[in-house]
Amino acid sequence: LTMPIMVYMTTKVVAVSGTADIGGNIVFGICVLTLAVFIVISNSACASTVSRDGQAAYTMHILPYSVKKQLLIKLAANSIVTVIPFVISEIVLVATGYLTVSQFFATLFLLLIFIVAEGFMAVMNDYKSPEYSEYSKGNEGGKNTLFSTLIGLVVAIIIGLLAILLPFVLSNPEVSYAALYGVVILYAVIVAIVNRGFFRRVQR
Numbered sequence: 351l352t353m354p355i356m357v358y359m360t361t362k363v364v365a366v367s368g369t370a371d372i373g374g375n376i377v378f379g380i381c382v383l384t385l386a387v388f389i390v391i392s393n394s395a396c397a398s399t400v401s402r403d404g405q406a407a408y409t410m411h412i413l414p415y416s417v418k419k420q421l422l423i424k425l426a427a428n429s430i431v432t433v434i435p436f437v438i439s440e441i442v443l444v445a446t447g448y449l450t451v452s453q454f455f456a457t458l459f460l461l462l463i464f465i466v467a468e469g470f471m472a473v474m475n476d477y478k479s480p481e482y483s484e485y486s487k488g489n490e491g492g493k494n495t496l497f498s499t500l501i502g503l504v505v506a507i508i509i510g511l512l513a514i515l516l517p518f519v520l521s522n523p524e525v526s527y528a529a530l531y532g533v534v535i536l537y538a539v540i541v542a543i544v545n546r547g548f549f550r551r552v553q554r
Contacts, residue, residue, distance in 0.1 A: 361448055381449055383510025397497070428469055432469070460534055509530060
């Protein structure tokens with residue numbers, strides 16, 4: 351649960367500098383960018399959720415539960431670990447005045463979609479190409495973690511930059527929120543399309 355502390359400290363430092371140089375409109379975008387980046391870092395565990403099982407991962411195919419259900423449970427478990435500190439982080443940002451209540455709810459659902467989409471992409475990628483040998487050697491990460499984290503960070507930075515820039519372009523905050531939701535939903539749709547046939551190929 352160090353995420354709320356790290357989010358608050360990072361937001362405080364960057365917001366002070368950004369507000370002095372650009373203005374108060376930048377604070378919302380800084381909050382979104384900071385939250386999104388820390389979500390990707392926290393969600394990185396999803397990228398090795400199958401690989402960490404090592405050779406025991408093959409038991410997924412003999413258990414009395416479908417592979418589909420097992421993967422969804424893994425996704426849910428990892429997502430909960432990210433969602434709880436994320437929500438606490440949002441509450442801290444509201445309590446310290448960096449987010450308004452309306453911004454809290456706007457970013458809450460926006461980034462919840464991002465958490466699930468990013469986590470789903472990471473779990474599916476790890477199941478398709480597990481790295482059992484990396485974890486049997488005691489290594490804590492591999493190409494799956496690197497790939498998923500890089501993709502997540504790219505999307506997080508895009509979301510954050512839009513959240514920073516849009517208030518200076520659009521006077522209506524609802525339009526800015528809609529644009530941000532459009533980007534996140536597009537990402538979720540792309541992840542779903544890439545994996546659209548996946549569950550049909552695994553044991554139900």
